[in-house]
Amino acid sequence: MTQIISRQDLLSWLERLIGERIVIAPAQSNGLVLFQRVSRAEDIVLDFDNTVLSPKESFLPLSEVLFTVAKENGDIKLMPATVAEEMVLFGLHPCDAKGMAVIDQPLLAAPADDLYQQHRARTTLIGLACSQAGPECFCTSMGTAPDDPSNLDILLTRVNDSYIVQATTEKGKALLPSDLIAQSEVTAPPPPSPQAVPTEGIVEVMRGAFESPYWSRLADRCLHCNLCAYVCPTCYCFDIRDYVDEGGIERVRSWESCQSPGFTRLAGGYDPRPTKGARLRQRFYHKLSYFPEHFGHLGCVGCGRCVRYCPVNIDIREIINDIQKLGAQSEC
Amino acid sequence: MIEGYQPKIIGFLCNWCGYAGADLAGTSRITYPANIRVIRVPCSGRVDPLLVIKSFQQGADGVLVAGCHPGECHYVEGNYYTRRRFALLHPFLEYLGIEKQRFRVEWVSASEGKKFSQLVSSFTEELAKLGPRREA
Amino acid sequence: MQEGLTQQIREKARELLTSAAVDCIIGYERASDGLTARPLFAYEPNDVDKLIFDQTCTHNLSRFLVDKRDSTVAIVAKPCDSRAVNLLLAEKQIQRERVYVIGVVCPGIVEATWGQINDRLQARCQLCREHTPPMYDFLVGEPTAEEPPVEPYHDVAELEAKSVAERQSFWAEQFARCIRCYACRQACPGCYCTECFVEQLDPQWVGIRVAPAENEFWHIIRAFHLAGRCIACNECERACPVNIPLSLLNRKLEKDVLELFAFRSGLSAEALLPLATFKKEERLGMGE
Numbered sequence: 001m002t003q004i005i006s007r008q009d010l011l012s013w014l015e016r017l018i019g020e021r022i023v024i025a026p027a028q029s030n031g032l033v034l035f036q037r038v039s040r041a042e043d044i045v046l047d048f049d050n051t052v053l054s055p056k057e058s059f060l061p062l063s064e065v066l067f068t069v070a071k072e073n074g075d076i077k078l079m080p081a082t083v084a085e086e087m088v089l090f091g092l093h094p095c096d097a098k099g100m101a102v103i104d105q106p107l108l109a110a111p112a113d114d115l116y117q118q119h120r121a122r123t124t125l126i127g128l129a130c131s132q133a134g135p136e137c138f139c140t141s142m143g144t145a146p147d148d149p150s151n152l153d154i155l156l157t158r159v160n161d162s163y164i165v166q167a168t169t170e171k172g173k174a175l176l177p178s179d180l181i182a183q184s185e186v187t188a189p190p191p192p193s194p195q196a197v198p199t200e201g202i203v204e205v206m207r208g209a210f211e212s213p214y215w216s217r218l219a220d221r222c223l224h225c226n227l228c229a230y231v232c233p234t235c236y237c238f239d240i241r242d243y244v245d246e247g248g249i250e251r252v253r254s255w256e257s258c259q260s261p262g263f264t265r266l267a268g269g270y271d272p273r274p275t276k277g278a279r280l281r282q283r284f285y286h287k288l289s290y291f292p293e294h295f296g297h298l299g300c301v302g303c304g305r306c307v308r309y310c311p312v313n314i315d316i317r318e319i320i321n322d323i324q325k326l327g328a329q330s331e332c
Numbered sequence: 333m334i335e336g337y338q339p340k341i342i343g344f345l346c347n348w349c350g351y352a353g354a355d356l357a358g359t360s361r362i363t364y365p366a367n368i369r370v371i372r373v374p375c376s377g378r379v380d381p382l383l384v385i386k387s388f389q390q391g392a393d394g395v396l397v398a399g400c401h402p403g404e405c406h407y408v409e410g411n412y413y414t415r416r417r418f419a420l421l422h423p424f425l426e427y428l429g430i431e432k433q434r435f436r437v438e439w440v441s442a443s444e445g446k447k448f449s450q451l452v453s454s455f456t457e458e459l460a461k462l463g464p465r466r467e468a
Numbered sequence: 469m470q471e472g473l474t475q476q477i478r479e480k481a482r483e484l485l486t487s488a489a490v491d492c493i494i495g496y497e498r499a500s501d502g503l504t505a506r507p508l509f510a511y512e513p514n515d516v517d518k519l520i521f522d523q524t525c526t527h528n529l530s531r532f533l534v535d536k537r538d539s540t541v542a543i544v545a546k547p548c549d550s551r552a553v554n555l556l557l558a559e560k561q562i563q564r565e566r567v568y569v570i571g572v573v574c575p576g577i578v579e580a581t582w583g584q585i586n587d588r589l590q591a592r593c594q595l596c597r598e599h600t601p602p603m604y605d606f607l608v609g610e611p612t613a614e615e616p617p618v619e620p621y622h623d624v625a626e627l628e629a630k631s632v633a634e635r636q637s638f639w640a641e642q643f644a645r646c647i648r649c650y651a652c653r654q655a656c657p658g659c660y661c662t663e664c665f666v667e668q669l670d671p672q673w674v675g676i677r678v679a680p681a682e683n684e685f686w687h688i689i690r691a692f693h694l695a696g697r698c699i700a701c702n703e704c705e706r707a708c709p710v711n712i713p714l715s716l717l718n719r720k721l722e723k724d725v726l727e728l729f730a731f732r733s734g735l736s737a738e739a740l741l742p743l744a745t746f747k748k749e750e751r752l753g754m755g756e
Contacts, residue, residue, distance in 0.1 A: 429636030
């Protein structure tokens with residue numbers, strides 16, 4: 001027996017949630033589907049390939065104030081930002097949920113990032129299983145799957161005009177609308193099969209490929225535009241700057257990326273990654289070598305956004321294939 | 333017209349003409365509204381569009397650039413560049429939704445104290461009618 | 469016809485590489501979706517067979533010339549791309565003897581995203597005025613008669629005709645989506661400053677905060693820094709992940725530069741850029 005909710009009831013449930021808390025869901029914006037705060041359930045897009053940007057914005061905003069400092073009656077007060085309102089993040093695919101779990105590793109490890117932790121704690125994740133795999137998808141090679149319920153509080157899987165409801169955490173179970181859920185014999189259709197990418201043993205092979213001229217050749221066409229890092233569900237680098245005026249100080253944190261020229265430039269002018277090749281290599285080493293060596297699993301979730309949006313078609317799947325081949329050659 | 337609204341004008345005045353003209357207005361005891369905050373620059377050609385946009389972003393309701401009359405620039409050619417640059421920036425700002433009345437480029441010589449004060453008065457009046465600049 | 473272009477380009481490229489006339493050919497190859505194109509840097513004569521030219525070859529390869537200024541390179545250039553080469557030459561960013569331009573008579577580039585191509589020509593191609601490159605060292609393809617577009621700035625004029633309030637809300641909506649990835653800047657051959665104004669700390673014109681006011685500032689000034697320089701290849705708009713209509717900004721300035729100064733960028737490597745020069749007698753409606 002499975003639990004199901006009809007599409008109609010799903011919209012009613014979402015409408016109910018919108019009345020109680022902040023709901024972030026995929027919605028139309030100028031021809032694009034983006035995660036946005038919605039005020040009406042009918043604005044939510046239920047059938048889409050994938051959003052342009054990952055939902056990490058809900059936990060690691062594009063730009064956020066960490067704290068403010070102000071003078072009050074001659075006293076100097078430091079006021080850290082707090083995040084209070086309950087939130088529901090609806091409609092993320094399992095790849096994006098895995099992306100959240102990847103970012104959790106560095107940002108929730110002690111000492112945890114305070115604001116990120118608050119965002120995560122106040123949010124319930126309701127995911128949507130994928131009914132089809134895009135030509136750029138390869139999640140199954142990255143430790144997740146189109147119907148993977150882990151890393152979510154609730155997973156909805158579409159079956160005709162209804163959704164199978166799986167609540168995997170207490171948080172998820174607590175949110176379920178018992179009056180709108182029915183029991184059913186319906187089973188989930190087989191999940192789509194994204195393309196396979198040979199990630200087996202990639203971490204080992206990467207160890208030997210660091211000095212290869214492959215990276216600078218690849219970087220010839222790289223624009224160093226940050227786009228890959230910004231659409232990526234697992235990239236989390238940022239820059240922090242203080243804004244000072246007579247009223248006080250605001251410390252702001254915004255997204256940044258290792259691809260920016262000057263990202264690693266140090267005071268004094270020295271830059272350990274001065275070349276295009278060094279910067280590009282860093283991105284793939286983080287995803288396929290440093291992160292897995294540190295945390296035990298690959299730092300990419302196979303959502304394919306970077307493949308789809310890179311203006312010059314730097315394709316991580318192609319790179320994995322190429323590096324595996326390079327590794328095989330050097331063994332001979 | 334909003335009650336009590338006082339437009340803020342940032343004025344970039346070139347040292348040799350615009351600023352001197354404003355100074356003459358002062359020494360001649362010709363009054364002009366205190367809505368203008370004056371920033372002295374060596375030449376109107378030094379005024380970067382970055383400065384104009386930054387002024388609007390920091391809360392200016394109007395921006396004035398006052399330089400020497402073309403042909404009379406202390407640095408000979410500076411204001412020819414000013415003229416071209418702002419002839420292009422003015423319609424562009426309007427295209428972006430910044431009303432054309434908010435940005436003015438005027439030629440005010442060192443002897444035109446009266447012109448300066450009249451200019452600031454009329455600019456202030458026009459901006460008061462327009463209302464505060466809405467922040468994006 | 470396009471197979472002919474591809475063949476000619478490959479032959480020329482092979483000749484240039486085997487004779488060591490150049491260190492590298494910057495051209496196009498097929499992308500990983502099997503449909504669209506991507507830039508190719510060919511260093512060996514063997515790589516030459518990967519070169520292609522067809523209606524998916526959208527990139528402005530002159531973007532890579534400043535990166536490669538210490539080598540001698542050949543570049544496959546569509547007419548718009550060769551105008552960018554002229555711009556870089558006029559601004560002394562590259563040396564003429566180090567660039568060999570394989571100009572291509574362009575059939576127009578189709579709208580495409582990774583994994584999907586359209587039959588329709590890109591908007592910039594529909595408005596194109598020169599299908600034969602204004603500069604080249606070797607020409608591939610047969611020049612044909614030009615049919616200039618009737619109203620090349622109709623979309624700009626449409627926005628100009630709206631009210632101030634309408635334009636304010638239009639741009640506010642567009643800039644609100646900006647994520648300040650700077651893909652537009654990075655894709656542009658005209659944006660080659662080693663330190664962009666957004667990276668300046670003192671004065672801090674635009675910091676790191678992503679907010680409507682800062683986003684607007686970024687776009688206004690970038691467009692203005694390209695005034696009289698932009699050659700409307702539209703790669704900035706194509707690179708933008710959130711579909712900001714950057715061509716509406718750049719081409720407004722292009723239109724005004726043409727009207728005010730009778731100047732079109734990139735047609736000559738010797739031209740004095742309109743904002744770097746002046747005419748004493750001109751009357752531009754400023755302060756008069």
